[in-house]
Amino acid sequence: MQIQERFMEQLSISSYQHWYYDADLALLRLYNDDTDQLYLKYIPIGTFSLTSETWMWSWFNDHSFEPNKDSTLAVMEFGLENDYPKLTAGTFSADKFDCWEFTAISLATLGGIGVYRAPSEKLQSYLLITAVLEENSQEVIHFNQAKVECKIHGRSRPAFFCQHLNLEHPKGFEEAFETYKGMELGEDDDFQAWCDECEKVRIRNNGWNEYAEEFAKIKLVCEYCYFELKSFNCH
Ligand SMILES: [Zn+2]
């Protein structure tokens, strides 16, 4: 696999001790510290469970949240055309040689610059790397701003809202600035929203002061929860 050798060598892939990925952004960070790091875009190919010794294609995996995971269906179609059952079944017993074969076929079918195997104690994730991202690219900035872990939506950027907003009764939705889903945020910007009652208190107090803040009791949510609140509460 010449592409793979070049990928490993030119980007010194094995020199990085740590990895971390964000499924929503399909972005992988390899790093030693904050100055020695690499940001990569990927498509999840599949996972190998070390406990059950089974392979699972990402198109079959309900726990795979990458928005681009269905591109691996092209590999499944290739399997259908060429009568290769291991490419068409979602999950089955396998060994590490199978896994590398699947990743090689995926690389050949989908294109890309290489393959990375993200190891953890019980599960190995095979990722098809499609691009290297600049550290100052919007996607990387977005990735580094993602500091909130939501039980429903996973990791995302933080967002703030007043204690009165919920998904039961619409209460208005005032914002610090006009927002839309996935928008870029400046370093000092945060998603912030409050209800009509808070807006009245804020105006009476000539802006946010101790009293208005006490009334609002701002809470932290993930940005996806924020936009759910927004669409429900907006007049
Ligand atoms: Zn409020």
Ligand SMILES: [Zn+2]
């Ligand atoms: Zn959420």
